Amino acid sequence: MSLTDAASKTPRSTSAAPRRTELAAFLKARRARVTPEDVGMPPGLRRRTPGLRREEVAQLAGVGVTWYTWLEQGRPINASEQVITSIARTLKLGAVEMAHLFRLAGLEPLQQSADDCPFVPELQGVLDALSPLPTAVSNSRYDILRWNSAYEALFPGLLLGPGRRNSLWATATFPECCNAFVNRDQELPRMIAVLRAGYGRHVGEPYWEDFIRDLLAASPDFARLWAQQDVAAFSIRQKVFRHAAVGEMRLSAANFGVTGVPEARMVVYTPMDEESRERIAWLMANPGLPVVDHVHPPTAGTGLSR
Numbered sequence: 001m002s003l004t005d006a007a008s009k010t011p012r013s014t015s016a017a018p019r020r021t022e023l024a025a026f027l028k029a030r031r032a033r034v035t036p037e038d039v040g041m042p043p044g045l046r047r048r049t050p051g052l053r054r055e056e057v058a059q060l061a062g063v064g065v066t067w068y069t070w071l072e073q074g075r076p077i078n079a080s081e082q083v084i085t086s087i088a089r090t091l092k093l094g095a096v097e098m099a100h101l102f103r104l105a106g107l108e109p110l111q112q113s114a115d116d117c118p119f120v121p122e123l124q125g126v127l128d129a130l131s132p133l134p135t136a137v138s139n140s141r142y143d144i145l146r147w148n149s150a151y152e153a154l155f156p157g158l159l160l161g162p163g164r165r166n167s168l169w170a171t172a173t174f175p176e177c178c179n180a181f182v183n184r185d186q187e188l189p190r191m192i193a194v195l196r197a198g199y200g201r202h203v204g205e206p207y208w209e210d211f212i213r214d215l216l217a218a219s220p221d222f223a224r225l226w227a228q229q230d231v232a233a234f235s236i237r238q239k240v241f242r243h244a245a246v247g248e249m250r251l252s253a254a255n256f257g258v259t260g261v262p263e264a265r266m267v268v269y270t271p272m273d274e275e276s277r278e279r280i281a282w283l284m285a286n287p288g289l290p291v292v293d294h295v296h297p298p299t300a301g302t303g304l305s306r
Contacts, residue, residue, distance in 0.1 A: 135151055
């Protein structure tokens with residue numbers, strides 16, 4: 001091996017050593033928390049530790065005892081995404097703990113679906129307190145995770161209708177006659193550029209790849225704009241929406257990071273004029289009104305985008 005090769009490998013192995021040590025300590029601590037009863041096993045006798053034994057974790061996770069022992073000892077071995085996921089489930093890790101385990105194992109954390117995202121009740125309280133400002137929490141893929149009553153009054157078709165609960169999907173695929181976005185042509189390119197910036201952190205992940213593939217097939221506009229390779233960050237934007245019951249509403253959309261929910265952001269819509277404010281208030285006082293004034297056949301998309 002040349003001196004160049006040796007120099008290139010030394011920093012990598014040196015930086016990996018603390019991570020492996022931390023991984024070993026984390027696995028041991030979490031293994032001690034899980035009792036045999038937690039996983040449906042008899043407690044047994046003469047246990048020296050309160051939690052599971054290494055061989056029990058290995059058996060439940062479907063991996064070799066020696067391999068798992070080496071992992072807990074911090075030895076330089078590689079672990080696949082499937083194996084780490086199986087170990088995480090065996091140890092009954094929460095979403096944040098699982099993401100931490102993935103990073104310690106040198107893997108990218110799995111992107112969670114909207115329904116699986118960790119969410120604390122206190123954050124829902126913040127959303128509710130912001131009403132009558134329409135407010136929602138989304139991830140970097142535009143999945144809508146939680147929302148308040150004002151948001152639901154403004155976008156009921158997006159939340160309650162068939163299909164994906166995803167604002168970009170609705171914006172890109174809903175037909176123009178049913179699309180609530182009046183200035184869609186200005187905002188869709190920006191949304192797709194922001195999506196690509198997020199995609200750069202998740203290239204190759206099945207959930208992301210499936211989402212991109214489905215959008216490419218469903219929306220020629222998305223396919224055209226995606227091919228431009230533009231990237232952008234979230235920023236304050238002016239958006240115009242329409243609702244069949246009240247007409248157009250002009251809103252300013254501001255994004256804020258959400259602590260404790262990976263890659264999540266809170267988007268708060270503020271009416272830009274008194275007329276828009278009054279129309280949102282009226283929609284909240286009269287929930288359940290149809291977003292559009294016509295009906296499509298079952299095969300066509302209907303509802304509302306963001």
